[in-house]
């Protein structure tokens with residue numbers, strides 16, 4: 001029997017390693033970032049389509065994954081002073097995160113120990129204590145039950161047990177707050193891993209504040225949604241506008257421990273798909289390149305004529321004008337001043353990070369419906385007046401001093417201009433993907449090497465689902 005070789009025959013030009021930026025494109029710019037060793041996740045078809053729509057799988061995910069991982073939920077500057085709190089809803093749970101002295105934080109299940117009422121309903125606030133709306137039991141913000149209304153009506157044996165709020169593990173790293181529902185979870189630093197933490201050494205996240213926060217419910221499985229945000233293979237097809245100033249092919253993909261990953265997308269370097277349409281050249285500079293030059297305070301009269309010179313001009317402009325830009329770039333390598341780092345914090349969050357700001361996205365599984373995801377889009381950026389990347393929206397209500405905490409905007413429907421045109425393009429596409437993967441005519445996904453982080457995601461996912469992780 002002859003072996004089926006596939007419709008394209010043998011792929012003699014297979015590129016697996018190295019998958020690195022093409023530095024020859026912009027002479028003089030060297031990448032300062034350590035390429036992580038290649039990890040071979042194989043090339044098999046991933047046949048388990050039920051994971052996108054089965055309520056049983058969703059329930060199993062809750063027990064084996066959601067309740068076991070460290071989840072990034074916000075930033076210390078969301079609870080900027082002692083006694084500030086925020087509510088975090090996740091699946092069928094709700095938590096309260098409270099700022100203590102200094103950089104300390106505490107976290108509790110948002111559940112009254114009398115009869116189980118969720119007593120905090122505000123997203124953010126400041127309180128030394130909370131009173132449950134059902135029968136007025138009161139808790140101090142360190143979780144202690146400190147008043148039982150009409151206490152004399154309770155027998156002593158009813159009250160002589162621990163009725164304090166149930167605590168949950170919480171830790172902060174570089175200003176980001178993570179929680180973990182598993183009382184036996186190891187430290188957050190171990191979960192993030194040394195190499196992943198080190199890769200972010202230069203970024204001063206502790207000084208970031210939230211400047212944009214919109215949320216929406218999407219009709220798709222949370223994993224189907226995330227897949228579209230941890231690979232760049234779809235960029236040419238779905239986001240052709242990005243190809244005019246971003247390389248989607250010569251991208252450095254880095255695999256870190258415990259499911260975390262990074263892809264470095266070179267900015268100010270058009271994609272080959274775009275260059276092919278312009279016969280290798282580019283008529284003048286695209287608007288996006290001019291925006292980057294302006295944001296680096298490069299005068300229009302000094303704009304380069306060729307795209308090949310734009311990246312170096314942006315970097316030089318940022319370094320030369322850093323005082324006027326309100327930012328110290330000295331700790332960053334040249335490529336960090338321009339390129340887009342797409343990071344994934346397994347399993348629910350991604351960052352698109354630059355020195356000045358982060359586009360932070362989360363996809364939270366719905367409690368009941370595997371075909372629903374709660375999407376969070378947030379911008380965190382450096383406190384003060386520094387110029388942040390032009391593609392990052394800032395809410396008109398945002399206070400860049402960080403004194404006033406920005407409220408959350410909840411959007412109806414799917415997509416819309418508040419998400420920006422790039423996410424809108426993904427939101428238009430992913431429901432088609434969700435519909436197709438439920439077909440009995442679809443036998444499973446066949447990922448290429450540009451989608452290696454999707455393979456990595458599922459390698460880690462199954463470690464949890466098959467109980468190999470704990």
Ligand code: FES
Nearest residue numbers: 112114115132135
């Ligand atoms: S349920 Fe909270 S006081 Fe009764």
Ligand SMILES: [Fe+2]
Nearest residue numbers: 228238239426
């Ligand atoms: Fe996309």
